[in-house]
Amino acid sequence: MLKFTQDHEWLKVDGDIATVGITQHAATQLGDLVFIELPKVGAKLKKGAAAAVVESVKTASDVYAPLDGEVTEVNQQVVDDPAGLSADPQGKGWLYKLKLDRSAEVADLLDEDAYAKLTA
Amino acid sequence: MSNSHDNTAPILRKTPLHAAHVDLGARMVSFAGYDMPVQYPTGILEEHTWTRNNASLFDISHMGQALVIAHDGRHETAAAALEALVPADILNLAPGQQRYTQLLNATGGIIDDLMVTRPTESAIAAGTLMLVINAARKDIDCAHIAKYLAASSRLEPLPERALLALQGPKSGDVLGALCPESRALLFMQATRAKIASYECYISRSGYTGEDGFEISVAAKDAAGLWQTLLASDAVRPCGLGARDSLRLEAGLCLYGHELDETTSPVEAGLVWSIQKRRRIDGGYLGAERVAKELASAPARVRVGILPAGRPPARDGTEILSENGEQIGIVTSGGYAPTLKRPIAMGYVPPLYAEPTTSVRLRVRGALLDARVVTLPFVPHSYRRSA
Structure with a gap:
């Protein structure tokens, strides 16, 4: 199940594990990425708090935690090659995996159509 | 996700090349009150690298252009008037020579940094100096100059002119093919010449650390000149994003960042732009602080x-x-x-x-x-x- 936030993150939810990244729209807006900082595995994230940082040549942007949960895995590949994220932000460019505290809250997030309308 | 440097402005001005940028698919952003291209679809990294290896074309028409004109038509008169406001030696500028300097306030802070050119005598009437000032400082600079400029001279803004920069190691060959006179120019020299059919003021200077030119042209000719220069395979358009990363690598100051009204040219490491005669004689607004910091330390x-x-x-x-x-x-x-x-x-x-x-x-x-x-x-x- 693919969900989105108004802050341009996507989540692919499988049971209580959500894979999180930034949307194609966000990646296009940011342009070439040069530095990515991810949360530590085991970190407990609160919805709306800064979870990761993506930096383009020009700016640093926070990526917020979409829901409460614990980080179970991070994508070291995008840290090693930030430019690689831009090529496939909603696939190989995922940032981290989150074990959701309350997976039912996924229902409150935007679906693909609602997000498409938001960025149209 | 949030962008921590979100700029919005209610009404944005457009340069004469605005439509050309949109046609090229540029991402436009607000900069100093203008709707400017921050990057083209190629992206900042590629634009930056292209400039270091080839030649890039920048629209810098948002920058201010102005003349200081001596009423008596003598260079010495215009130079003396401007020297009261800047620490550079303007008097001894040879015809066709350009200098980098700063407008200083009474306490030695930098109101703006600028380029001053003494045009060749065949280019423009004698007793005229050409200034290029920062976009965001135009109004402040013009008010300051108008207030302090001696009655011997006057300031004439040139809002109907565009400014293009051609930057990168292939710039000399690209421009030389279109304008043979440009081949003779060395760094910080300027001339008036035609590029294709367009009458231009060309200086060999820039903001990237590379060889290159800044080209002033009438606004009505800007789009034609832009297309003429872009027609070369060695030339690609480059936005303000790469302009910033290029100048940072080159260690060049950006007004509002390295320079402001509290910062002196000595603090900013710009003593090289204050020629010996001016260091000794002073005689410009803010000279006391500069002299003090040169004698001790900032x-x-x-x-x-x-x-x-x-x-x-x-x-x-x-x-x-x-x-x-x-x-x-x-x-x-x-x-x-x-x-x-x-x-x-x-x-x-x-x-x-x-x-x-x-x-x-x-x-x-x-x-x-x-x-x-x-x-x-x-x-x-x-x-x-x-």
């Missing part, structure tokens, strides 16, 4: 900073000593595409300004290792000799 100086790790340290980042004491602030910082690592400039007390001095940078709460380095980060490639 409170802080501009330095290059090389972070040891990968996180960029942006404008506003705290600089700390190894003991953890805050000693300064980063004024520009980001990723250097040529060096493939972060770089920064900032101000620290002279005690910490020696190259190799270890410092710390506070980035998102973490203290990161860095060291002071000599500027520029990437050597300049100006054409200083034939």
Whole structure:
């Protein structure tokens, strides 16, 4: 199940594990990425708090935690090659995996159509 | 996700090349009140690298152009009038020579930095100086100059002119093919010449550290000149994003970052732009502070900073000593595409300004290792000799 936030993150939810990244729209807006900082595995994230940082040549942007949960895995590949994220932000460019505290809250997030309308 | 540098302005001005940028698919952003291309679809990294290896075309028409005109038509008169406002030697500028200088306030702070050209006598009436000033400072500069300029001369803004920059190691060949007169120009020399059919004022200068030209042209001719220059395979359009990363690698100051009304040219490391006669004689607004700082030392100086790790340290980042004491602030910082690592400039007390001095940078709460380095980060490639 693919969900989105108004802050341009996507989540692919499988049971209580959500894979999180930034949307194609966000990646296009940011342009070439040069530095990515991810949360530590085991970190407990609160919805709306800064979870990761993506930096383009020009700016640093926070990526917020979409829901409460614990980080179970991070994508070291995008840290090693930030430019690689831009090529496939909603696939190989995922940032981290989150074990959701309350997976039912996924229902409150935007679906693909609602997000498409938001960025149209 | 949030963009921490979101700029919005209610009404944006457009340069004569606005439609050309939109046609090229540029991403337009607000900059100094203008709707300007921050990048083209190629992206900032590629535009940056292209400029270092080939030639790039920039629209810098947002910058202000103006003339200082002596009523008596004598260079000495215009030079004396402008010298009251800037610390550079304008009097001894040869025809066709350009200088970088600063407008200073009464306390030696920098109101703006600018280029001053004494045109060749065949280019424009004698007793005229051409100025190029920063877009965001136009109104402030013009009010300041109008207030302090001697009655012998007057200021004439040139809002109907566009400004293009052609920058990069292939610039000389590209422009030389269209304008043979440009081949004879050395760094900081200027002439009037035709590029194709367009009447232009051309100076061999720029803001990237590379060989290149800045070309002033009538607004009505700007789009034609833009297309003519872009027709070369060696030339690609380049936006303000890469212009900023290029100037940062070249260690060049950006007004509002390295320079402001509290910062003196001595602090900013611009003493090279104050020629000997002016250092000795003074005679310009702010000269007392400059003389004092030249005799002793300024409170802080501009330095290059090389972070040891990968996180960029942006404008506003705290600089700390190894003991953890805050000693300064980063004024520009980001990723250097040529060096493939972060770089920064900032101000620290002279005690910490020696190259190799270890410092710390506070980035998102973490203290990161860095060291002071000599500027520029990437050597300049100006054409200083034939």
